[in-house]
Amino acid sequence: MRKIINPAPDTWAALVKRPTKNLTELEPGILETLRLVEEQGDAALLQLAQKYDGVQLQSLLATGVEIEAAEAKVSQELKEAILQAYSNIQLFHTQQAEPVRQVETMSGVSCWRKSVAIEKVGLYIPGGTAPLFSTLLMLGVPARIAGCREVILCTPPAKDGSIHPAILYTASLLGITHIVKAGGAQAIAAMAFGTESVPAVYKIFGPGNQYVTVAKQLVSKTGVAIDLPAGPSEVLVMADESANPAFVAADLLSQAEHGADSQVVLLTTSEEVLQQVEQELEAQLSVLPRREFAAQALKNSLGIILGSRQEMLEFSNLYAPEHLILSISDFEVLLDGITNAGSVFLGHYSPESAGDYASGTNHTLPTNGNARAYSGVSLDSFVKKITFQYITREGLQNIGKTIETMAEAEGLEAHKNAVSIRLKELNRV
Ligand SMILES: NC(=O)c1ccc[n+]([C@@H]2O[C@H](COP(=O)([O-])OP(=O)(O)OC[C@H]3O[C@@H](n4cnc5c(N)ncnc54)[C@H](O)[C@@H]3O)[C@@H](O)[C@H]2O)c1
Ligand SMILES: N[C@H](CO)Cc1c[nH]c[nH+]1
Ligand SMILES: [Zn+2]
Incomplete structure (x- = not known):
């Protein structure tokens, strides 16, 4: 120190x-990994598992037999600890749900906001040097509370091609069955672009080492969302x-x-x-x-x-x-x-x-100074907030002039007309 x-x-x-390491040092190698997976799919994942995890995989996906067998390999003491943690994380994250509040901004003009689950999410669970099954609770519990329909899990395999039993056991508790044996930047690429075995998702979650974190930041430029830089x-x-x-x-x-x-x-x-x-x-x-x-x-x-x-x-x-x-x-x-x-x-x-x-509380948190602007993972991370509005006839008469004036001042005549055409009809009846 x-x-x-x-x-x-x-x-x-x-x-x-x-x-x-700084970005310029890491970026070229990671871009090459991303390109390989985008172009060659599963074949690249198998090749990179050999290169970075030292394992020749028979299959990229954990089988039902592997998942079922995991339960017997986890001690009763650890199962009880996982269940206690699950319950506390669930309790804390359930409280984060926002009630829908309808606001009448003017008479006849009602607006509200509703949280809707992100349909397809990918969870990265670190496993390079330690099998972080606790991270699976931190991501899987809020994903379940939010109601995400499709949940994909990627984690690096051990040298014998297995996944740690506590990760598989925790996945079973969460009802996650699509488990991919892939780690590092290649796992992030697979969830961003999709491969034969890995469906592309809308948002990628999870912490990881520098390679994982930089890969997430790079794929986020291609349209897939990421949770935060959690390095x-x-x-x-x-x-x-x-x-x-x-x-x-x-x-x-x-x-x-x-x-x-x-x-x-x-x-x-x-x-x-x-x-x-x-x-x-x-x-x-x-x-x-x-x-x-x-x-x-x-x-x-x-x-x-x-x-x-x-x-x-x-x-x-x-x-x-x-x-x-x-x-x-x-x-x-x-x-x-x-x-x-x-x-x-x-x-x-x-x-x-x-x-x-x-x-x-959630342990997936911003590192590297990113806590200046980012929050850690929460229930919010797994939903989009969609706004709704309903305007009555009376409401449009109340707000119409304001919209027309502003649209005209911006020189956007068609915007103005979308209001004027309705007001004219209302004034006729
Ligand atoms: N911020 C958070 O919320 C949070 C939470 C949990 C863990 N973490 C961090 O997650 C990290 C976990 O790291 P890890 O390494 O154990 O597991 P990891 O799963 O993040 O990374 C392992 C993968 O990195 C890739 N890799 C390793 N060396 C490489 C190289 N030289 N070039 C390219 N790719 C390479 C391999 O593909 C391997 O599968 C730790 O840094 C830990 O501090 C952060
Ligand atoms: N401290 C890590 C977040 O930076 C999370 C973790 C998982 N297991 C142990 N610790
Ligand atoms: Zn820790």
Whole structure:
């Protein structure tokens, strides 16, 4: 972790830049993958599975037998945990449904807005270095609540061509049966363009590594929608003297272990806190199974001492972290000052892992500073909002003149006439 003491504000913009590869470096290779899949369909997916996942697949789709067999391979304890998480995520996301509210803007002019499910959606479930079946809950539960008709799932296969049983079990719970063994940019291309085995969808969801994230951004230029740029995981912790250094280090490592391209940041006003957290990081890292990923991520990470809480808040808002943890005793006073963050965890007993798995909030969140303008996945992500209006005869008489005047001022005579022709008829009767 790079230690920085009281950086001058004019250096902050450089500090908040993420360590991920830049677009120009990644784009040519990813464009080539997208082109291959668009032109050669399934054949390209099979070839790229061999190249990037080291597996020679017999079939791109998980079979009914594979899906059914998965249930017996998941322990009772894990099934119960998945069901508890499912229930909490369902509860939180069901509350996000918007009631239809009819508004009469003028007498006889009624407008309303209705949420309608996106019919065909594709879910990307990361699996390159860990089988993230929790991500399937985060995407599949709101897709089901919204009522999406066709749900396609893509996830990278293991070296033996299998998909992790917990992913298949979770898919069964959600009633998802179209499961494609494809990962990375090639999976995103398949869902965007369609192949023999993968139907093209209207919107692609899901987090992933840099290749997945850039591929999503590139295909979004071709007409398919995407949820948000949800790339390598990150967390920013603000800690005061009341923070427990072991807890803070554990939270930092929980996101560092996702991958070498993750970044974690500690902000504090106390040199002692920073030193204690550094010691804890070293001790906890040494026993982590994924210490290689975490150690690499820590090299790209920052421990920053700032002059005041206000400075911590300003730095955090500029950084716009995917996850923000306030390890601060009186965190309440800071809440109104938070303007940019994906999801916020308050106090000493709200670890970020709770949101990753089971508290109910969605863990598919904007990274790389995108929390400045994007929200994480929610029920809203799976619907379009269609507006409706009904204007009575009386309503048209009330609003007609306004429309005619504006249309004429824009020089759009046909617009004006669509109103005038009706008003004339109304005035005749
Ligand atoms: N922001 C969020 O909401 C969120 C949520 C969960 C996970 N994540 C992130 O998702 C990522 C998961 O990454 P992962 O790698 O484990 O799985 P992944 O499924 O995202 O990526 C694996 C795929 O990447 C492709 N790939 C690997 N190396 C490549 C290369 N050199 N060139 C081209 N393609 C290559 C392969 O096709 C492979 O199947 C992590 O970075 C994690 O932090 C983010
Ligand atoms: N922290 C990830 C989002 O950045 C989500 C996740 C899934 N499993 C564990 N963590
Ligand atoms: Zn996580």
